[in-house]
Amino acid sequence: MTESLSRWRRHSRLARYWRYARRNPAWIAMFVLSRFRSVSNWVVSVTRPPTLPLLPEEASLFPELDVDAVVAELRQVGCSAQLRLPADILGEMLSFATTEEPLPVKPKWLVRPAVRAFYPTFGEECGAARRLASDAKIHNIAARYLESEPMLKSARLGWCFVGDRKTYRELAPAQTIFHYDLADYRVLKFFFYLTDVDANSGPHVCIRSSHTRKHWKHQFALFAKQSDREIYEAYGRENWWEIVGPAGFGFVEDVYCFHRGTPPVNCPRLMVKLTFTRHQY
Numbered sequence: 001m002t003e004s005l006s007r008w009r010r011h012s013r014l015a016r017y018w019r020y021a022r023r024n025p026a027w028i029a030m031f032v033l034s035r036f037r038s039v040s041n042w043v044v045s046v047t048r049p050p051t052l053p054l055l056p057e058e059a060s061l062f063p064e065l066d067v068d069a070v071v072a073e074l075r076q077v078g079c080s081a082q083l084r085l086p087a088d089i090l091g092e093m094l095s096f097a098t099t100e101e102p103l104p105v106k107p108k109w110l111v112r113p114a115v116r117a118f119y120p121t122f123g124e125e126c127g128a129a130r131r132l133a134s135d136a137k138i139h140n141i142a143a144r145y146l147e148s149e150p151m152l153k154s155a156r157l158g159w160c161f162v163g164d165r166k167t168y169r170e171l172a173p174a175q176t177i178f179h180y181d182l183a184d185y186r187v188l189k190f191f192f193y194l195t196d197v198d199a200n201s202g203p204h205v206c207i208r209s210s211h212t213r214k215h216w217k218h219q220f221a222l223f224a225k226q227s228d229r230e231i232y233e234a235y236g237r238e239n240w241w242e243i244v245g246p247a248g249f250g251f252v253e254d255v256y257c258f259h260r261g262t263p264p265v266n267c268p269r270l271m272v273k274l275t276f277t278r279h280q281y
């Protein structure tokens, strides 16, 4: 079983890479080169538009949010946790999740229950998702950090169910293995918990400042994945940020930081994820 599951994972990953490369061969160069911060900084500096496309912020869902402070924290720490969903947006998303059927993430032939499931129509069919993804402050944080017109690559709503580490390793490696995401020369993800998340209910973990202070051996490594021990030894316990918060709590992260989820052990986690990139590869 384990062998066929790892074959399934390898096959779906290669199929995804093949799709990206065929759609846009420049994806290959990005995939190889973007891991080097000096290269991605250079690409950003030569492709930056003369003026950033910023939106007026009066109608934002986050009236209290200080965009300058968030962008400064992203540059320095790689992650900023100052977002709070308004109650009506949270309520609408929760009712979307209870009325729609989530799609399990697993191969069809596997009889074991999935540990993850997502709602394929969330981005298009949930009004609250559309409002959130087009919010002026979200847009301006993304525009200023990415230094370009931000492209919404995806808007996802998904569950992580209670499950053991072994099943998670097999079916959802991003939840157990530290990695960084190679989706563009700069990538920003906004995450919002829709359930209360503590240490036992699947917190996201981010390694502070690892977007800019990544060890050379981790930039040159063929795979963007590293073990907990390797991360612990290379970046120290003090930079290990386990992000917990109540339903509605949100944070934004440069996913060139090493990060991972955690398999929930007492209750499932429901989370929204908006991914912004500079180009649509």
Ligand SMILES: O=C(O)CCC(=O)C(=O)O
Binding pocket: 174, 175, 181, 189, 203, 204, 205, 255, 259, 260, 261, 262, 273
């Ligand atoms: O579920 C999590 O907390 C981690 C997800 C992740 O790695 C990602 O969205 O890039």
Ligand SMILES: [Fe+2]
Binding pocket: 174, 179, 180, 181, 255, 259
């Ligand atoms: Fe990731």
